[in-house]
Amino acid sequence: EAQVTQNPRYLITVTGKKLTVTCSQNMNHEYMSWYRQDPGLGLRQIYYSMNVEVTDKGDVPEGYKVSRKEKRNFPLILESPSPNQTSLYFCASNGAGQGFYEQYFGPGTRLTVT
Amino acid sequence: GDSVTQMEGPVTLSEEAFLTINCTYTATGYPSLFWYVQYPGEGLQLLLKATKADDKGSNKGFEATYRKETTSFHLEKGSVQVSDSAVYFCALRRSQGNLIFGKGTKLSVKP
Numbered sequence A: 001e002a003q004v005t006q007n008p009r010y011l012i013t014v015t016g017k018k019l020t021v022t023c024s025q026n027m028n029h030e031y032m033s034w035y036r037q038d039p040g041l042g043l044r045q046i047y048y049s050m051n052v053e054v055t056d057k058g059d060v061p062e063g064y065k066v067s068r069k070e071k072r073n074f075p076l077i078l079e080s081p082s083p084n085q086t087s088l089y090f091c092a093s094n095g096a097g098q099g100f101y102e103q104y105f106g107p108g109t110r111l112t113v114t
Numbered sequence B: 001g002d003s004v005t006q007m008e009g010p011v012t013l014s015e016e017a018f019l020t021i022n023c024t025y026t027a028t029g030y031p032s033l034f035w036y037v038q039y040p041g042e043g044l045q046l047l048l049k050a051t052k053a054d055d056k057g058s059n060k061g062f063e064a065t066y067r068k069e070t071t072s073f074h075l076e077k078g079s080v081q082v083s084d085s086a087v088y089f090c091a092l093r094r095s096q097g098n099l100i101f102g103k104g105t106k107l108s109v110k111p
Helices: none
Strands: A004-007 A010-013 A019-025 A031-038 A042-051 A054-057 A076-078 A087-094 A109-113 B003-006 B011-014 B019-021 B023-026 B033-038 B044-050 B056-059 B062-065 B075-077 B086-093 B099-101 B105-110
Touching: A004 A087, A010 A019, A019 A031, A019 A087, A019 A109, A042 B099, B003 B086, B003 B099, B011 B019, B019 B105, B023 B033, B023 B086, B033 B056, B033 B062, B044 B062
Parallel strands: A010 A109, B011 B105
Antiparallel strands: A004 A019, A019 A076, A031 A042, A031 A087, A042 A054, A087 A109, B003 B023, B019 B075, B033 B044, B033 B086, B044 B056, B056 B062, B062 B075, B086 B099, B086 B105
16 A cells, blocks of 8 residues: 555653654655644645755754664654644655655654653 | 735534625736635545636535636535535645635534
């Protein structure tokens, strides 16, 4: 089954404690993204990657890091989480090149930083 | 810069009512346009798309027409069901390939 998986689904942590949210896709997609969803703000892109070792900032990259060492994985790293990073996070992937490619979303990770 | 504006929610309707959720966009050129749906506790799913002016996207009884003259992509359904209760997001694809989303409109359908 084609899917994007994220772990963990729920996470409560404290300010300053480094954490990683993993994302993996099994569709051999080139393009992967991280979004955060906040009430009244919709989805905002944090980082995206167009292929292995190619990443770029989205609209709200501050406080986050990513890496793309393998095509299937795109972890999101919070080196020193703060309460304003409490949010619902989604990973997504899609194919690239000519034509239309549907973007597939993971189930989300709800992060609370106290 | 590119942006998407959709009507504020929440929207509450009775079953079998007509639904319209307005969406307008600002972009350079003619981007592809999408509607995504998010059911409670889940990620987003593509509902429908339109890749050029005057295209009509449709799926599950929902429709939206790409209107370049009004830069709009309004979502419509003739008769909503309780199972349509969800959050709906309008989105456009930037030239770099990434998506910009509207803020979302929560729809609640009462039996």
